[in-house]
Amino acid sequence: MTHTKSNRMNIAIIGGGWYGCHLALALKKAGHKVTIFEKNKDILNEVSGNFGIRLHKGPHYPRSPATRESCHQAFDEFCNTYPDFVVHHEYSIYALGEVDALGNPSKVTREQFEQVCHESPDCKKVDAESLGYKGLQTAMSLDEPSVIIGEELRVRFRRMLEEAGVNIRCETLVQDLQSDANGTVITDEHGFEHRFDYTINASGYQSFIPTEAQNNFPVEMEIVYQPCLGLKYKDRKPTKKPFSFIVMDGWYPCIMPCVEKATFQGDYILTHGAYTIMASCKTASEAHAVLNKLTDDFVEKNIRSRAASEMARFWPEFAERFEYQGYKKAVLAKIKTKNEFRSAVTFGTGRVLHVIPGKLNNVFSAEREINALLESKDCLLENGIHFMKNGILDQARVEIQTKPDKGEPNTCNLQTFADIKKAQDAAKNGIFSTKAEMDMDAGKKHAYSPHSFFHYVPSIPSRCSSPKIVGTCQ
Structure with missing residues (x-):
């Protein structure tokens, strides 16, 4: 202009x-x-400068045609305008999960998911099991990069x-x-x-x-303000180029690279549909108040093992290959819609x-x-x-x-921090809302329970020895 x-x-x-x-x-x-x-x-x-940023091609939003179209329109323009900021991946895997953390099937069918992925001409179907992935209906590889941060x-x-x-x-x-x-x-x-x-x-x-x-x-x-967590991990077997892996579409995990130097250092951010968003607030100030309550102790006791166990459920190698380094947190504004x-x-x-x-x-x-x-x-x-x-x-x-239906799972309805606190208070008083919670109290360990949102997960050692991003290892 x-x-x-x-x-x-x-x-x-x-x-x-x-x-x-x-x-x-x-x-x-x-x-x-x-x-x-x-x-x-x-x-x-x-x-913008702290969390791993995906340069989207669209499949992350299989239920939102408007979001995918806006990603398609600007992808090449971004790469041409900021070529030095674009970080190409070894691979970028989009996978469709069989069952999410709540025991629900994916929100889209296999046919819908593959059709959305194939909107990108470079999309290729991969053999998930040969790559070490489990619990997936299908997996697709895209040439989708990320952007430098830090x-x-x-x-x-x-x-x-x-x-x-x-x-x-x-x-x-x-x-x-x-x-x-x-x-x-x-x-x-x-x-x-x-x-x-x-x-x-x-x-x-x-x-x-x-x-x-x-x-x-x-x-x-309708706008909601969400205090969010990203768990920082170090790859013990780093590839020359970074990679990304996301399971969809619901309460599933995602791992994205954090490229802060010209030479990739093997740093990643782990997020999860259920355990990243801590609340959905009406104002930014309310969200920041919740964010300030997300202490090292809270993250260690309530979030880290849950999120890591979920990733290991789909990619067993994650548990031993990645070392926990701390966490990052921020408040994001989001428009509440049915299609995300x-x-x-x-x-x-x-x-x-x-x-x-x-x-x-x-x-x-x-x-x-x-x-x-x-x-x-x-x-x-x-x-x-x-x-x-x-x-x-x-x-x-x-x-x-178009808003989500009443009771419909939606990221803009999440109140994870309050739900955890409520469950803890109930446990202190011997009150259980689900059979899974009663079984847990009786000492029956469930590696995965579709009956309880805050199901039991095995402890994964942090092996953390380096300085923290925000918190510190306990």
């Missing part, structure tokens, strides 16, 4: 994660003056931003944001005011949520433009929609909300407003 001198704007971006940094770079290259306000000591210092990413991206002329203000907390017909005013923690033509809210949709979006959005949209829609939604209220983050690929759709809003071109106005015609919000209306 080319701008004449007369329509170049002074734009603020609140948040220096992937969305904020990409938008800053794109807008600066388009001729605008851009300032990033980041509360942390450096950019890309939260989820200090390597921060250094490279900061250099790109500085060379482009983006003003980066780290350790600057935005206390207030006001908008009028002439622009926006940001007030920082020291009381200084900064005026801009537009402000982009790239805070992960955790700050400055407009009342229009809460009360009168164009579609019925995960694309980025971009809209404007006055002179403030908001991005509800989706997958990493979606930085490009967010860029296009931000440009449309800045130019007031091809945009719709409904209930005081501006958004791009035929953009993600417009095209995914049905998915966004």
Whole structure:
């Protein structure tokens, strides 16, 4: 997009994660003056720069056509724009599990799963058992990479931003944001005011949520805020290139590489459909309150063995091959939908433009929609909300407003932390909600029980001796 001198704007971006940094770079290259306000000591210092990031091709979301389509559209664009950030894998396995941690079958059939995987031309079916996997209906291999994280990413991206002329203000907390017909005013923690033509809210949709979006959005949209855990592991037999392995579709495990240096160090993050999301809260502050309760002791006693045992159930080699290193935690905003829609939604209220983050690929759709809003071109106005015609919000209306049925398993209904505490309190009082819990009390060990969400799992030694990411070994 080319701008004449007369329509170049002074734009603020609140948040220096992937969305904020990409938008800053794109807008600066388009001729605008851009300032990033980041509360942390450096950019890309939260989820964007700490958790293993998959560059999605789509199969992760077999029930959300809108999410898959947005991933397909931007995959090549990301690889061409940020080739030095892309980490190619030895292999990336998507597998369909027979039974999840709750004893439920997968949410999609084998035929549906394979059809979704084959939307990627490079997809190949693999012999799961010959690779050491168990309990699977089918397994597919895709050429799906991940993206570097950590200090390597921060250094490279900061250099790109500085060379482009983006003003980066780290350790600057935005206390207030006001908008009028002439622009926006940001007030920082020291009381200084900064005026801009537009402000982009790239805070992960955790700050400055407009009342229009809460009360009168164009579609019925519900946001939940989820405190999440990622368990850090080291591969004792590292491959030259990293790999990824995910079981779907339900309460299943996933292992993703964390590539923080030019030479892969064998670091991985283990997540699980049931044991990664600790709560689903109405506000970010409520979610952060739960996050602060996720102590070393809680993770060690309640999460680590459960998640590791689940991975070993599908890949027995995991138990001895991987060494526990600690954990990472963060709060994520998510749109609650029946199909687990995960694309980025971009809209404007006055002179403030908001991005509800989706997958990493979606930085490009967010860029296009931000440009449309800045130019007031091809945009719709409904209930005081501006958004791009035929953009993600417009095209995914049905998915966004379709909620899970009552009692239907859905990641946006998870209250794992509260459920664990409730089960512990009940156990102290000798109250059991399931036969499996009574059997456990009687000393009957179940390596896997489909009758209880928090089933017994055997202890797996941590063998942890290195410094922790957040917590420490007990």
